């Protein structure tokens with residue numbers, strides 16, 4: 001079976017897994033000092049658009065089996081803000097988009113904060129830290145999921161697979177016939193990558209298989225509301241956080257029909273605007289997945305700019321609907337030096353390692 005772009009699931013899997021291998025090389029490259037050159041690129045022509053997901057105390061992240069790439073602790077987030085304030089110019093995403101569109105120079109070290117998915121912990125833990133420092137941010141919300149309980153399917157898969165031993169997990173994955181890339185192993189991350197490469201119908205079948213094989217595995221979290229509701233989004237907006245679009249249902253837009261992708265993009269923007277949000281018409285592609293068709297659909301739906309999960313700095317040279325970001329998380333936060341090297345360094349080193357291509361960030365967005 002092929003998706004709307006004509007790719008087979010295996011070809012799509014290779015397309016996703018390849019950049020992960022390159023990313024590993026890119027991270028290795030950071031240690032060799034590529035970051036000094038990278039810093040120079042934040043000279044007013046580019047901006048680092050940082051991508052966060054959740055802000056959670058580590059005990060809660062462990063209890064919910066949140067993947068390491070999906071969160072920072074509140075303490076780490078506060079440290080990031082302090083480090084960024086010392087060395088970067090933190091702007092709203094709107095300011096960055098406007099500067100890039102107009103060609104007006106950006107301040108040196110221009111950077112913006114974004115959060116994908118619309119997690120409730122953004123209000124609980126990120127907002128107080130932002131308010132205390134008077135800093136702007138943008139949340140990309142999934143319009144159908146606002147105020148709903150139950151996790152996104154990748155979270156559910158984590159919660160079902162993470163508690164299992166390696167042998168049991170392998171048995172489950174083989175039992176459902178999930179085609180894992182040979183280089184990615186058989187862990188939870190490999191399973192998520194392989195699932196993301198499937199089209200929606202195929203993925204639904206495999207997810208059902210995983211549910212059957214891990215009965216009761218995620219029941220403990222089913223009633224916990226982890227996503228922001230409309231009133232909470234309004235409160236965030238009143239306090240300087242822009243609410244923009246992350247699709248209607250978080251469907252992976254390269255894995256659904258053209259009609260469905262168009263409908264997802266249009267509906268999300270309309271629903272958010274009906275509530276007074278999405279004022280700029282910004283989009284973060286669900287799971288970072290886009291291709292030429294999706295970009296054109298987004299443009300036609302009225303999005304002014306869109307952000308990927310590819311690693312890089314946003315620049316005027318990029319199509320405004322293919323702007324890369326820098327995924328930040330707990331693992332690159334051990335020291336100020338490490339973090340400040342990572343932010344521009346990740347973008348530059350990843351691009352260098354990937355040649356013309358960009359390297360993908362964490363697969364989850």
Ligand SMILES: [Zn+2]
Pocket residue numbers: 116117246250286287364365
């Ligand atoms: Zn997402």
